[in-house]
Amino acid sequence: MTPLVHSKRxxxxxxxxxxxxxxxxxxxxxxxxxxxxxxxxxxxxxxxxKTIVTASSGNAGAxxxxxxxxxxxxxxxxxxxxxxxxxxRQIQAYGAEVRVIEGLFDQPSERFIQRLRALAKSERAYxxxxxxxxxxxxxxxxxxxxxxxxxxxxxxxxxxLIPTGGGDHLVAQGRAYLRLWHQGRISHVPQLIAVxxxxxxxxxxxVVQGLNFVPYRxxxxxxxxxxxxxxxxxxxxxxxxxxxxTKHRRHMAVTVSExxxxxxxxxxxxxxxxxxxxxxxAALAAIPDLLSGHLLDAHACIVSPLTGxxxxxxxxxxxx
Numbered sequence: 001m002t003p004l005v006h007s008k009r010x011x012x013x014x015x016x017x018x019x020x021x022x023x024x025x026x027x028x029x030x031x032x033x034x035x036x037x038x039x040x041x042x043x044x045x046x047x048x049x050k051t052i053v054t055a056s057s058g059n060a061g062a063x064x065x066x067x068x069x070x071x072x073x074x075x076x077x078x079x080x081x082x083x084x085x086x087x088x089r090q091i092q093a094y095g096a097e098v099r100v101i102e103g104l105f106d107q108p109s110e111r112f113i114q115r116l117r118a119l120a121k122s123e124r125a126y127x128x129x130x131x132x133x134x135x136x137x138x139x140x141x142x143x144x145x146x147x148x149x150x151x152x153x154x155x156x157x158x159x160x161l162i163p164t165g166g167g168d169h170l171v172a173q174g175r176a177y178l179r180l181w182h183q184g185r186i187s188h189v190p191q192l193i194a195v196x197x198x199x200x201x202x203x204x205x206x207v208v209q210g211l212n213f214v215p216y217r218x219x220x221x222x223x224x225x226x227x228x229x230x231x232x233x234x235x236x237x238x239x240x241x242x243x244x245x246t247k248h249r250r251h252m253a254v255t256v257s258e259x260x261x262x263x264x265x266x267x268x269x270x271x272x273x274x275x276x277x278x279x280x281x282a283a284l285a286a287i288p289d290l291l292s293g294h295l296l297d298a299h300a301c302i303v304s305p306l307t308g309x310x311x312x313x314x315x316x317x318x319x320x
Contacts, residue, residue, distance in 0.1 A: 002026045004152040004303070009271040014287055015298050020157070021268075021284070022149060022305040025276065029059070029066040029090065030309035031226075032169065035141035036130050037063035041071050043137050044126035050074060051125035055104055055116060057165075057225050058087030059279075059308050060130045065096035076123060078116075080104035084225050084313035108216045109133070109231040131166045132235050142172030147180070149303055156186035158247065158300035161283035163307055164194040164203060165229040167236025174239040174251075181245040189245030190303075193290070194236065194253040195283040197222035197261065203232035207240055207253045223258055225313050226279030252295070260285040265310070275310030 003023045011019035024032035037060070044052050053076040054064050061077035068075035075096035079088065080103065091098055105112070113134055120127035130138055150156055156177060162170045170192060177189045196204050200220035206213065214232045222228050243250040261278050264285035269275045284304040290296035 001148055004149060007272055010267055013271065014291065016302060017299050018301045020303045021274065022145065022303055023274065024305055024307050025309035029062045030312055031059040031063060032145065032305060032307045033059040033063035033130060035144060036138040037067040039141040040064065040128035040135065040138050041067045041073065044073065044128065045071060047126065049126035051076060051123055052128050053120050053123055053125040054128040054130065057228060058083050058312065059226055062087055062090045064128055065091045065094035068096065069094045076125060078104060082225065086312050086314065090312065106219060106230050130168060132168055132171065132233060139168055139172040142169050143176040145305060146173040146176035150180060150186055156188055157190045157303040159193060159296065159302045160190045161193045161195055161286060161302065161304040163227055163279055163282040164196050164232065164236065165227045167203060167233040170194050171235050171239045178245060188247050191246050191249045192251040194240060195256050195286045197224050197227055197282060198255040198257055200228050201255050202229065203236050204253045204255050206237050224261055224279040224282045226308060227282055254286055256282055256286045260288065274306060276306045277308040277310050277313040280306045280308040
C-alpha cells in the first residue's frame with residue numbers, strides 16, 4: 001500500500017485539477033520492482049531453489065538482491081556496463097553476486113532469453129527475469145498497483161500514465177483494471193498511456209507502424225536507465241490495442257524527450273518534494289505535450305506511478 005499523493009502544486013502549474021502520483025519508492029529497495037521480487041522469491045522458495053538469478057538495468061536487480069537477502073537465498077545479478085553506479089552499489093550492498101556483461105540488453109529478445117535460461121540451468125537457479133515471456137508469475141505482484149489505486153481513490157482513475165520498458169507494468173495494470181471491471185467493482189477501465197523515451201521506444205515504433213509485433217530496436221539511448229530497452233513485449237502491444245471497458249479514448253503509446261524527462265524530474269522535486277529517478281518520472285513528463293496536443297483532458301482524474309527513487313540514479317554519468 002504505497003502512498004497515493006495528490007499533486008497540488010505541479011498539477012496546478014500544468015492546469016490539472018486531479019493529478020495523483022503513486023509513490024512506489026516507499027518500498028524495501030525503493031522501486032516498484034519490489035512487488036515482483038517478493039512474488040519471485042516466494043515462488044523460488046516454494047520450488048526449493050537456493051539461488052535466484054536475474055538480468056537488470058538496476059531496479060529489478062536491487063529488488064531481487066534485497067528480498068533474497070531477507071529470505072537467505074543467493075542472488076546472481078547480471079548487469080551491463082551502463083548500470084548507474086547508485087544501483088550497482090545498492091545491489092552489492094545486499095550481498096548479491098554481480099556479473100557485468102557487455103551488450104547484455106542490446107540484442108534480440110530470443111537470443112537474450114536463451115542465454116538467461118542456459119545460465120539459470122547451469123547455476124541450478126530460479127530465473128526471475130522481470131518479463132512475462134520469461135516468468136509470467138512476477139506480473140501478479142504488479143497487478144496490485146492498480147488494485148491499490150482503485151482502493152485509495154475509491155474509484156477507477158480516468159487515465160493512467162505508465163513508464164514502459166519491457167511492458168510488464170503496463171500489462172499488469174491493464175489486466176487488473178479489466179478484471180475489476182468485469183467483476184463490477186469499477187465502472188470503467190482507465191485509458192492507459194504507455195510512455196517511452198524517444199530514443200528507446202520499440203513499443204511506440206510498433207504502434208506507429210501498425211505492426212502486430214514489437215520490432216527489435218538496436219542501440220537504445222536514454223538518461224532513463226530503467227527504460228533503456230531494445231525490445232518490448234508483444235503482450236504490451238496487445239494491451240495497447242485492446243480498449244475494452246474504456247470510456248471514450250483508446251489506450252495509447254507515446255514518446256517523451258530527454259529534455260522533458262529532466263524538466264519533470266526537477267519540477268517534481270522542487271514543487272512536490274519528491275526526488276524520483278528519470279525512469280520513474282518519464283510518464284509524468286509526457287503530460288505537457290499530451291495537453292498541448294489535446295490528447296489529455298485537464299479535468300480528468302489522472303494517475304502516474306513514480307517507479308524509482310532519485311538516489312538510485314541521479315542522472316550524473318558515472319561508471320563502476
